Amino acid sequence: MSQTAPHASLFESGSIAGQRLANRLVLAPMTRTSAEPDGRATSRMRDYYRDFARGGFGIVITEGTYTDECFSQGYLNQPGLANAAQRQAWQPVVEAVKSEGAMIVAQLMHGGGQTQGNRFVNETVAPSAVAPKGEMLGFYGGEGPYPTPRAMAEREIIEAIDGFAAAARRAQQAGFDGVEIHAANGYLLDQFISSDFNRREDGWGGSLEKRLTFPVAVIRAVREAVGPDFMVGIRLSQIKVTDPEYRWAGREEAECILRTLGDEALDYLHFSEIDATTPALEGVDGSLAALAKEDLDLPVIANGSLGDPAKAEGLIANRQTDFVAIGKSALANRDWPKRVRHGHALSEIDFAMLLPLANLANEDQWREKNGVYALHQGG
Ligand SMILES: Cc1cc2nc3c(=O)[nH]c(=O)nc-3n(C[C@H](O)[C@H](O)[C@H](O)COP(=O)(O)O)c2cc1C
Known part of the structure; x- marks a missing residue:
């Protein structure tokens, strides 16, 4: 690519876990509650994810996908990787994304106390019996305050760990290029x-x-289940879905979290922040991504309000991240990378596309009604 191309550093190749990536652009994981009621991915989901690959994203990270047939499901119509039927249903999605030259990573998620729809059980569990703040998310079909979860028994903690391992193995069997362990946003x-x-x-709580x-x-x-060569990343945040103001105790706590997890056999760290160009917390100059770049030797993905390509590029150029993940701006522009590369204008997100429910049927209706194509037409 020539030096004069717009935002060239976003389009330099990169690598994670020894695998070469076409560019630095990652689709952020976004829950769309559009699977079959039994958690199988659909052909509508296949077409949706394929669009982001066709639109130029180097890595497509799926929405949070539940891991077991017990407490992990967080939302009704959430896809799972908890059984063989769900694993098989992901295969066409995986093939469609790969056929466009992108990598696809399954985000593995356990809803914990933020669970608001689970077809397997009628109660929620969490480390302790503490209800999340606020009300359940209406655009995922929830209503009213969160129930107070039951504190998990030791046996249930072990089952949840085993669930992640088995789901990761299913992801590998389905052909995914990797898994991302969801440790962000207030979930388990x-x-x-x-x-x-x-x-x-007990041994699972107390000190950091x-x-x-x-x-x-x-x-x-998870690492033991998938072996040394399969990509395993983790997503972290300070913010919770139910509490965007939540912050870690300070720089020392942040560094302890990053170093402890960074010492494990991970291939990347992914940070979800409100704005990845602003200081993450008191005593820190940059974002969590920048702090991880400073302290650790692992590929880093920054996320949060990076829909403006100049902003995203600045982080890469200043070595504050290796990759950028785009969320809402990608919903408005499934071909965000191609548009930016060709100097085409980006659309602003219209939140009506996610209302009353943030599912794909609703988005398709919104597109039809407003004459908005998912991919740029012409040029
Ligand atoms: C509709 C929607 C669904 C989301 N679902 C998930 C999810 O399943 N897993 C996750 O880690 N983050 C999820 N997020 C958070 C996004 O990945 C991202 O962190 C957030 O939108 C901020 O990035 P942005 O400013 O580029 O939108 C979701 C966000 C939106 C808008």
Whole structure:
């Protein structure tokens, strides 16, 4: 690519886990609650994910996908990787994305106390019996306050770890290029890390080191299940879906979390922040991604308000991240990379596409009604 091409550093090749990536652009994981009621991915999902690959994203990360047939499902119509039928249903999605030259990574998620729709059980579990703040998410079909979860028994903690390992293995069998362990946004792994949600007095709670025992155990179990060569990343955040103001205790806590997890056999760290160009917390100059770049020797993905390509490029040019993940701006522009590369204008997201439910049927109707194509037409 010539030096004069717009935002050239976004289009330099990169590598994760020894695999070469076409560019630095990642589709952020986004829950669309569009699977069959039994958690099988659909042909509509296949076409949706294929569009992002066709649109030029180097890596497509799927929406949070549940891991077991017990407490992990967070939303009705969420896809799973909890059984053979769900694994098979992902295969056409995986093939479609790969056929466009992108990599596809399954985000593995356990809803924990933020669960608001689970067809297997009628209660929610979490490290401790602490209800998340606020109300369940209407655009994922929830209503009213979150129930207070039941504190997990030791046996249930082990089952949840085994669920992640088995789901990762299914992802590998389905042809995914990797898995991302969802430890962000207030779901189960994040709840174990956060002192507000983890008040346990056994080996899984107490000091920060002990609160990290569960995510570390999940990483180790997943790694053991998939072997050394399969890509395993982790997503972290301070913010919770239910509490965007939540921050870690300070730089020391942030560094301890990053170093402890960074010492494990991971291939990348992915950070979800409100704005990845602003300081993450007091005493830190840059984002969590920038802090990880400073402290660790692992590929880093930054996310949060990077829909403006100049902003995204600045982070890469200043070595504050290796990759950028685009969320809402990608919903408005499934071909965000191609548009930017060819100097075409980007569309702003119209939140009406996610209302009343953030599912794909609703988005398709919105496109039809407003005459908005998913991919840029012409040129
Ligand atoms: C509709 C929607 C669904 C989301 N679902 C997930 C999810 O399943 N897993 C996850 O880690 N983050 C999820 N997120 C958060 C995004 O990945 C991303 O972190 C957030 O939108 C901020 O990035 P942005 O400013 O580029 O949109 C979701 C966001 C949106 C808008």
